Structure formats: C-alpha cells, structure tokens
Amino acid sequence: MKPFRTVIAGCGGMANTWVEYALKRPDTEIVALVDLHPQSAENLKIRHELQCPTFTSLTEALEHTNANLVLDITIPDAHKDIALTAFAAGCDVLGEKPMASSLQDAQEMLEAAQNAGRTYAIMQNxxxxxxxxxxxxxxxxxxxxxxxxxxxxxxxxxxxxxxxxxxxxxxxxxxxxxxxxxxxxxxxxxxxxxxxxxxxxxxxxxxxxxxxxxxxxxxxxxxxxxxxxxxxxxxxxxxxxxxxxxxxxxxxxxxxxxxxxxxxxxxxxxxxxxxxxxxxxxxxxxxxQEGHFGCLDEMFGALLENRVPETSCTDNIHSxxxxxxxxxxxxxxxxxxx
CATH class of the missing domain: 3.30.360.10 (Dihydrodipicolinate Reductase; domain 2)
Structure with a gap:
C-alpha cells in the first residue's frame, strides 16, 4: 500500500496541476475524486485515465476509501468544511490558497489541525x-x-x-x-x-x-x-x-x-x-522544482520527514x-x- 492514499477535493481550476504532480509520485495513489458537479470529477478522471471512484461528498469519499491525505483545490468558501471533515477522519490536508475566506475561519482550521495532530499546508507557489x-x-x-x-x-x-x-x-x-x-x-x-x-x-x-x-x-x-x-x-x-x-x-x-x-x-x-x-x-x-511542483515537493517532503512544512497553516495564518x-x-x- 502506498504511503499517500489521496483524495482530490475540487476537480476544476488548478486540479489538473495537482493531479499531474500526484501521478508523478511513486508513493502516491489517488483513491477518489470529489466535486459537487459529477461531470467535473468525471472529466478529470477521463483526462488523466484514473481508475478511482468519484463522489459529490468528501465525507462519503472518506467513508468508502482508506484515504489519509486530502488535496483541497475547492473554492475558498469551501476550504473550512473540507479541512474540518478531513481532520475528523484522520487525514492530513494540503490545500490551495487562500487558507480560508475569513480570518476567523482560518484560525478555527488551524486549531482543528493542531487538536487532531494533523498537517495542514497551503499552496504559496x-x-x-x-x-x-x-x-x-x-x-x-x-x-x-x-x-x-x-x-x-x-x-x-x-x-x-x-x-x-x-x-x-x-x-x-x-x-x-x-x-x-x-x-x-x-x-x-x-x-x-x-x-x-x-x-x-x-x-x-x-x-x-x-x-x-x-x-x-x-x-x-x-x-x-x-x-x-x-x-x-x-x-x-x-x-x-x-x-x-x-x-x-x-x-x-x-x-x-x-x-x-x-x-x-x-x-x-x-x-x-x-x-x-x-x-x-x-x-x-x-x-x-519551481512553482506549484516546488511547493508540493516541500509539502510531501515534510509529511515523509514528520516535520512542519514551510507553508504550514501555523505560518500561513500570518499572511x-x-x-x-x-x-x-x-x-x-x-x-x-x-
């Protein structure tokens, strides 16, 4: 079983970049795609020839897979729900910027990650x-x-x-x-x-x-x-x-x-x-590597080395x-x- 059993949450926008990166890693398996719009998830699945199931709910995806990592590429207003759901299921989260759509939400997400003992890092490419x-x-x-x-x-x-x-x-x-x-x-x-x-x-x-x-x-x-x-x-x-x-x-x-x-x-x-x-x-x-891949290298490297990533929520909260x-x-x- 590969170390990173990954759910992609949000199948539009930058999702292609994140999926391309994940597919290059021999230690990473994409086990589910999640999007409110089923066709978006299906399009991403077809484009990258993925074999995983698709869901419209992260909760459902986590219940039906053995995921331990969520890549959050949803819109900012959804980041809080995605993160809290993932932490409650014992998953780490790597997400797109901004961390949240309000400072209060960002603070709650940071505290939830710390209380759950999970890593939450934000893309700052x-x-x-x-x-x-x-x-x-x-x-x-x-x-x-x-x-x-x-x-x-x-x-x-x-x-x-x-x-x-x-x-x-x-x-x-x-x-x-x-x-x-x-x-x-x-x-x-x-x-x-x-x-x-x-x-x-x-x-x-x-x-x-x-x-x-x-x-x-x-x-x-x-x-x-x-x-x-x-x-x-x-x-x-x-x-x-x-x-x-x-x-x-x-x-x-x-x-x-x-x-x-x-x-x-x-x-x-x-x-x-x-x-x-x-x-x-x-x-x-x-x-x-530069750009998104460079930041993702740091995020995954921190998980493998059991250390705090450079763009952890504890750092990103200051931005x-x-x-x-x-x-x-x-x-x-x-x-x-x-």
Whole structure:
C-alpha cells in the first residue's frame, strides 16, 4: 500500500496541476475524486485515465476509501468544511490558497489541525522560484546590512471578467496574498500592524476597489509598503511584483523576472555626499522544482520527514492576517494592529 492514499477535493481550476504532480509520485495513489458537479470529477478522471471512484461528498469519499491525505483545490468558501471533515477522519490536508475566506475561519482550521495532530499546508507557489530564493538569500547575506524598508510594486491590467469584476476588494482579497506572503518570506518577519487605503482608480472596469496602498510594520522593525493595482494599463510589472529592500549598507533589487542584484556601499566610513557603491549579483543556488511542483515537493517532503512544512497553516495564518488586516484598516480608515 502506498504511503499517500489521496483524495482530490475540487476537480476544476488548478486540479489538473495537482493531479499531474500526484501521478508523478511513486508513493502516491489517488483513491477518489470529489466535486459537487459529477461531470467535473468525471472529466478529470477521463483526462488523466484514473481508475478511482468519484463522489459529490468528501465525507462519503472518506467513508468508502482508506484515504489519509486530502488535496483541497475547492473554492475558498469551501476550504473550512473540507479541512474540518478531513481532520475528523484522520487525514492530513494540503490545500490551495487562500487558507480560508475569513480570518476567523482560518484560525478555527488551524486549531482543528493542531487538536487532531494533523498537517495542514497551503499552496504559496511564488515562494518556489529560483530568483526569489536568491533575492531572499541576498537580503539576508549581511551584504546590505540590516533591512529596514522594503517596497513591492504590483501593476497589472487584468481583464478577467467573471466574479473578480464584481468583488468588493478584488486586488487585496484575491491577489495580494501572494505578494504579502512573499514579503514575509523575503524579510523573514511577520506583520505587526497595517494601514491600508483601498480605492478604485479612474477607468477601472472593476465594481470594487481594484487598487490599494498598504503600510505594514514588521516584527524585525522594518516597514514594508505595497502599491498595487489590477486595472493599470500599460507598463506592467511582473506578477511576482517589483521589489526593493533597503538595508543599512545598501539596497537589493528584484524586478520579479530577472536575476536580483544589490548596490552596496564600498566603504561605510567614506566621508562623501554620495558614498561609492558596487554591484553584487545574486546567486541562483536553489535547485528545487519551481512553482506549484516546488511547493508540493516541500509539502510531501515534510509529511515523509514528520516535520512542519514551510507553508504550514501555523505560518500561513500570518499572511492571512495581512490580507484581512488590510481590509479592516481600509474599512475603518486607521492603522490596525495584527
């Protein structure tokens, strides 16, 4: 019997990516597919030539299989029910972001995982890119000194159509979790407070606020600022954002696409209006898979090694606090403690 007897919950969206990954693992067997819409499960089964049964209820699937792992690729509003059902049946859960559709739900899910002694990890695929790993290493190499101020600019004109166009806070609620989690990863720090101003710029095709400016105070004493818009036409940044981290001895830069680099003061004791600086290129040392597969490698590796995964719910809750803290700050028009 293979170690990971896996149920796929949610057969649309990113399900193909998760199934493709699972099928590549010799230690993983997909024992059931679950979706409220039977045809979605059947389509996924046919596409990947799976032999497992399909269900419309996770409870029913767990009752009829010997599953010990649930991969949750459902919509955010369903994540809480999926996780609690899985934990009650003795299963670990690896799920898509965001962790939940509210901070209260996320906290309940975290507590349920801990009470059941189960692992719950959340997909944060943008941590698993060679350049961001190199950027984080450069920031913490000591070369730029102590980080004190970090900025991320995210400007994309995204004509999705559908539900995002109708959301109250499409940028912060649906997208900013990626950049906020990247900030925590890059700085290796957690949020302490946030002030956020949400707005909808002229020319926006969204009903809700498609732009935001956020100021986060972080646990290492640094400040992280986020400037973002999903209705910015022309001169797009990368989806991974455009980053600048300023330290006491220099500045590290990453445009979200190319190799990060830093400009570092050559002589900290130099008496000059502008001190001389030299350029340092980041090194691409990380050799893991990138994107979703890289994050899944970490999740499965943690289960095999009986350790806490990097994107465990106990870590990801801090990224969730950034999202919902920003929304609360925007609503109240004041700084919010996290």
């Amino acid at each position: 943008r941590r698993y890119l060679k350049p961001i790993r190199a950027f984080r290493d450069l920031v913490h190499s000591g070369k730029i000194g102590k980080p004190g101020f970090a900025t991320a600019n995210f400007f994309i004109g995204a004509h999705f159509g559908g539900f995002r166009d109708l959301m109250d806070s499409p940028l912060v609620l649906d997208m900013a979790i990626h950049t906020f989690d990247q900030a925590r990863f890059i700085l290796q720090a957690d949020p302490v407070s946030v002030y956020c101003h949400e707005f909808n710029p002229a020319g926006s095709w969204y009903r809700g606020n498609a732009a935001a400016v956020c100021i986060f105070e972080m646990s290492d004493g640094s400040v992280f600022t986020y400037n973002g818009s999903w209705c910015a036409e022309g001169a797009f940044t990368a989806w991974e954002a455009d980053w600048r981290v300023m330290g006491s001895l220099g500045t590290a830069l990453w445009d979200g696409k190319n190799l990060p680099f830093a400009e570092v003061v050559t002589d900290p004791e130099q008496q000059a209006f502008h001190r001389d600086a030299h350029r340092i290129e980041a090194e691409l040392l990380w050799e893991g 969730m606090k950034m999202v919902f803290g920003a929304l609360e700050s925007a609503r109240r028009g004041e700084k919010v403690l996290l």
